[in-house]
Amino acid sequence: MRHYPASFLILSGLGILCAIPGAISLAGFGAAIHPVLDDPMAGLAFIVSAIALIGSGAFPLVLEKLKENEGA
Numbered sequence: 001m002r003h004y005p006a007s008f009l010i011l012s013g014l015g016i017l018c019a020i021p022g023a024i025s026l027a028g029f030g031a032a033i034h035p036v037l038d039d040p041m042a043g044l045a046f047i048v049s050a051i052a053l054i055g056s057g058a059f060p061l062v063l064e065k066l067k068e069n070e071g072a
Helices: 006-026 040-071
Strands: none
Touching: 006 040
16 A cells, blocks of 8 residues: 555645635525625636645645655
């Protein structure tokens, strides 16, 4: 079983959780969750934040992969 760094799992999970309301807002159903999400720009902010979180989670994963390759 492959070992994933905790920071990768946490940041990627937060990114996915952030992408859900962003996608709902961009689809036009954001007002059902919260009135602020009725604006499509709020959905875009959530999507950009999700990309940043997932990208930030990728760094520990890459470092772990490099560490495994160096030890092999």
